Amino acid sequence: MRNLTEEELRAVFEKLAKFIGKDIKALVEEPNEGYCFRLQKDRVYYVREVVSAAATHIARHNLASLGLCVGKFTHGGRFQVHITFITYLARFAKYKVWLKSQSEMSFLYGNNVLKGGVARLTENTPKNQQVVVLNQNEIPLGFGVTARSSLELQQASSTDLIVLNQADIGSYLRDEDHFVGCGL
Amino acid sequence: MGGTGRARRTKRIQKFGTGVQDSVRIVNKKLKLSGENALQPDVPFGKRQKKKKPTFERQQENREKQKQAKKKKDVDQESAFVDSSNNKEASRDKELVFLESLVDSKDDTNLEDSVEEQEDSSSPVSSLWENDGDTKKDLFEDSSVEESDTEELDIERETRHLDDERRLEEEDSKAEFVLNATENFVAAEQLAKLFDDDIQRSMADRKSRISIVLQILSDFKNRKDGSHSRSEYLSLLKSDISYVYGYNTFLVEEFLGMFSPVECMEFIEASDKPRPLVIRTNTLKIKRRQLAQELISRGVNVDPLENWSKEGLVVYESRVPIGATPEYLAGHYMIQASSSFIPVLALDPQENEKILDMAASPGGKTTFISALMHNTGIVYANDSNADRIKSLVANIHRLGVENTIVSCYDGRKLVSIVRDLDRILLDAPCSGTGIISHDPSVKTSRSRPDIQRNSLLQKQLLLAAVDCCNAHSATGGVIVYSTCSVLVEENEAVIDYCLKHRFVKVVSCGVPFGIPGFIKYRGKQFHPSLQESRRFFPHIHNMDGFFVCKLKKLENGVRNGENQ
Numbered sequence: 234m235r236n237l238t239e240e241e242l243r244a245v246f247e248k249l250a251k252f253i254g255k256d257i258k259a260l261v262e263e264p265n266e267g268y269c270f271r272l273q274k275d276r277v278y279y280v281r282e283v284v285s286a287a288a289t290h291i292a293r294h295n296l297a298s299l300g301l302c303v304g305k306f307t308h309g310g311r312f313q314v315h316i317t318f319i320t321y322l323a324r325f326a327k328y329k330v331w332l333k334s335q336s337e338m339s340f341l342y343g344n345n346v347l348k349g350g351v352a353r354l355t356e357n358t359p360k361n362q363q364v365v366v367l368n369q370n371e372i373p374l375g376f377g378v379t380a381r382s383s384l385e386l387q388q389a390s391s392t393d394l395i396v397l398n399q400a401d402i403g404s405y406l407r408d409e410d411h412f413v414g415c416g417l
Numbered sequence: 418m419g420g421t422g423r424a425r426r427t428k429r430i431q432k433f434g435t436g437v438q439d440s441v442r443i444v445n446k447k448l449k450l451s452g453e454n455a456l457q458p459d460v461p462f463g464k465r466q467k468k469k470k471p472t473f474e475r476q477q478e479n480r481e482k483q484k485q486a487k488k489k490k491d492v493d494q495e496s497a498f499v500d501s502s503n504n505k506e507a508s509r510d511k512e513l514v515f516l517e518s519l520v521d522s523k524d525d526t527n528l529e530d531s532v533e534e535q536e537d538s539s540s541p542v543s544s545l546w547e548n549d550g551d552t553k554k555d556l557f558e559d560s561s562v563e564e565s566d567t568e569e570l571d572i573e574r575e576t577r578h579l580d581d582e583r584r585l586e587e588e589d590s591k592a593e594f595v596l597n598a599t600e601n602f603v604a605a606e607q608l609a610k611l612f613d614d615d616i617q618r619s620m621a622d623r624k625s626r627i628s629i630v631l632q633i634l635s636d637f638k639n640r641k642d643g644s645h646s647r648s649e650y651l652s653l654l655k656s657d658i659s660y661v662y663g664y665n666t667f668l669v670e671e672f673l674g675m676f677s678p679v680e681c682m683e684f685i686e687a688s689d690k691p692r693p694l695v696i697r698t699n700t701l702k703i704k705r706r707q708l709a710q711e712l713i714s715r716g717v718n719v720d721p722l723e724n725w726s727k728e729g730l731v732v733y734e735s736r737v738p739i740g741a742t743p744e745y746l747a748g749h750y751m752i753q754a755s756s757s758f759i760p761v762l763a764l765d766p767q768e769n770e771k772i773l774d775m776a777a778s779p780g781g782k783t784t785f786i787s788a789l790m791h792n793t794g795i796v797y798a799n800d801s802n803a804d805r806i807k808s809l810v811a812n813i814h815r816l817g818v819e820n821t822i823v824s825c826y827d828g829r830k831l832v833s834i835v836r837d838l839d840r841i842l843l844d845a846p847c848s849g850t851g852i853i854s855h856d857p858s859v860k861t862s863r864s865r866p867d868i869q870r871n872s873l874l875q876k877q878l879l880l881a882a883v884d885c886c887n888a889h890s891a892t893g894g895v896i897v898y899s900t901c902s903v904l905v906e907e908n909e910a911v912i913d914y915c916l917k918h919r920f921v922k923v924v925s926c927g928v929p930f931g932i933p934g935f936i937k938y939r940g941k942q943f944h945p946s947l948q949e950s951r952r953f954f955p956h957i958h959n960m961d962g963f964f965v966c967k968l969k970k971l972e973n974g975v976r977n978g979e980n981q
Contacts, residue, residue: 281819287771287795288822290834298810298823317814337743370711372747402746405815409807412814 234273234288234296244312245270245277245303251363252314252376253325260321270303277303279318297413316375316400317412319365323373326365328358330379330396337368340375341403346396348389358383364396375401608642611653623657627682630654634678654678658685664860668850671904674939680956684903687956688853694732694739695722695755697781699816700788703749705730711744725929726758728785748816753781756851756953756963760842760899761785763926763967766794767892770839773797775828775882776846778805780812786842787818796821797835801828829877832884839893843882845875845911847902851962854955868906875900875911883919888970896921896968903954903962905938912950912966913943920972923949926965930958934966 237245250257260279261268271278271285273296278285280300288299301321304314314322323329332340336350352369360382366374377396381389389395404411610616611626618626630650633640637647655669662685672681696719698705705721709730712719716736722729730750732739739745740752761782766772766789777783777798787796798813798821800806806825813821826834828843848863848871849856879898888894898915900907912934915921923946931951936943950966 284795284820284822287797291822291824292834295825296822297806297825298813299821301817301819302814320817341743341746368743372743372749374743374747402743402815405746405811406741409811412810413807 234271234285234293234299237270237272237277241272241277241306241312242270244306244310248304248312248314249322252322252327252365254327256325256327259325271299273299275307276305277312279303279321302412314376314400315411316402316404319373319375319400319402322376323365323367328355328362328364328379330354330364330366330377332366332368332374334369337374340366340398341401343398343401343403343407345394345398346377347391348386348393348395349391351386351395354379354383354386354395356383360385363399366396366401373402375399375403612645612649620661623661627654627657627661630657631678631682651678658682662689662860663857665864667864668860671850675903675905675935683956684954684962687954687959688962689857690955691854692754692955692959692961695753696730696732696739696750697753697758697785698728698730698750699748699784700728701792701817702747708744708749711749712742715742715744717742722755722758725762726755728788729755729758731755746815751781751784751812751816753785754852754961756901756961757781757844758785759926759928759931759951759953759963760844760897760965761789763899763928763965764840764842764895764897765927766790766840769794770890770893771795771797771837772840772842773799773831773835773838773882773885775799775831775841775843775878776801777809777823777844778802779808780816782842782844783809783821784812784816784818787813787820788816790820792818792820794820797838798823799826799828799831801826829881832881835885837887837890838885839887839890839895841882841886841896842899843878843896844899845878845907847871847875847900847907848904849901851901851903851953851955851964854961868904871902872906872911875907876914879911879915880918883915883921883968883970886970888920888973894970895924896970897926897965898968899963899965901961901963903952903964905935905941908952908964908966909935909938909943909947909950910941912947912968915968916944916946918976919970920974920976921968921970923947924967924969925949926951926967928965931965932957934964 246257249260253259259265267281267283268279269282269285271280273293276298278298278300279302280288284300288296302315302317304312304318306312330346330351331353332346332350333352336346339350340346346366355364358364358379360379362379362382363376364379365376368374375398377399379396380394386395608629611629616622630653634647634650634654637650641647651673655666655673658664658681659666659669664685672684675681676684698708703711705728709719709721712730712732717739718733718735719730720733722731744750745752764772764786766786768790770790771794772786772790774783774786774796778800780798783796783798790796796818798809800809800823803825806823810823813823824834848868849859850863853859879896882896882898886894886896898912902908912923916923923944926949928951931953933948934943934950934952936945936947947966950964953960953963953965955962
């Protein structure tokens, strides 16, 4: 486990900024002041400093997880956000999509969102924008990328794709292996 | 949700009962009053006036009952066997009839006589049982008439009626059970065949033999036949139980050593039944009331768990898979047996402490600890099995727990890695003899060497746990040991060993129910403070068989020598 290098930190923040925008500072300011980012193997964790200090006792090979997993670095060096960070993404997200109750299960099985399933979309959402997907009760279900802007949405037919699924909370059941880094 | 005043009152009524009749009956029983001397329900005079007057039809009903009883008595004179429990039932019924006669009409003395006669033989009682429901219902109706004068709402009365009916049904089924038992108990011929090895016995035969042997063993002094000893009957019982219920002989022997034969049978039968499905609200994300509303809107029928838990919900029926709803995936609740709430409640975690869960997967208890700490402090979640770590990490993230450090170590080697902890939970790996309803393979797969191996591992783990704990912790210094096994060797014996080798003492778990742990078992003497540990059984508490013991560390270091 170690601190992120400058480059890595930039990669992480650039990715998160696509969801959160300028509010990215909120992750390291009040009321989350004591929080920091830590790299363990290929994964980045968002964790309180006290906890990360206590985790230094644990050998790298035996440490499976600490705090909250933000995502991981792929072999190509890109950063990938994981579904485990959804609570913070949903809290600070700029653009959101609300699903109708009949299409939420379909999304949780990993499918994309069609126009028929969209109840609401944040106004002025551009195309190719990272959005957080919620259901009618404001429970965050996952996140994805818009295939249409909110203006184009009105002209779209009911079977057109609106949001491409990148991650959803159904993966807690579908692939548990996904949550632990390699080597364990 | 038990929040409104009305609901609370219904609950209180359910708990303490309402019937004036009940209390009068108890008093009469204790003082051995009968007939004219017996106390009458203490109802204010004005109200007594309003009471249902004895009508002609009701008196006739009673007379018909007597006639029936007498007829039956004549027919079934031969089987004059009266069970002791039977007797009890009879006397209870007798009192009920008394009361009714008192309530209805005082001059109906014939009834009392007939009741006196009934005590002599068991069979008339059976005829009474047939009418039992009616007579008792009458009683309760009476009491409800009395109470309806006080300000009472319709709903309350309805719920109380339902409650009464349920109680009646229970009593009826008990009576039936005893009745069946007497019927099974036939004649000397069948007794003689008990020990006959040549007969090919079917499943039903064996079941009936079990019930006969159980009866004999429950009152061995009076019912032994002289030629066979108690141990012979016991071996008969063992072979039958292992045949009918599919246990290996080792486990049956262990269970019979722990319980009386009758209780053992109850335990084994309860072990085959599924337990109610319980979920725990994740208080980090949602309140129990909101969760219940969400689930009910999805077509899931839930109710709060008993009083000792603020987080539990019992799921009665569900139209959707309870483990795949959006609420589950969003981490609003965790599917968790009610028994696994108890060790965490006993641990009583405080905010900003350092806590270790030594065998954490799949994370039900770990996340509960974090929820009670409101995500403050540090929770080390350890598990030795790398495969099980995956589900642990997934659950921790799903429930939004942020204060954990998940590690994969052998629990016995943790001493050199994490130290000076405030509290430690050791939910030790065990044989699983308490959760046979989840995993029936336990019935055949556990043998004595397995248990001994488990016991050794548990002792090592517990000593390691005690060593990790800091005796001088300002808030804690507490170790909670729990298993889902009911065997003494995995529970009390382990604690006793630890008491001899470390400076710890057993303290009260702080759980309002459960049965005290064993102090003596098969000639072994354990430390008397083990009374403070708690056992939970499927047939008594309707939860998994479970053992919980809370230890307080007094001093760091190792205790040398024994019995200090």
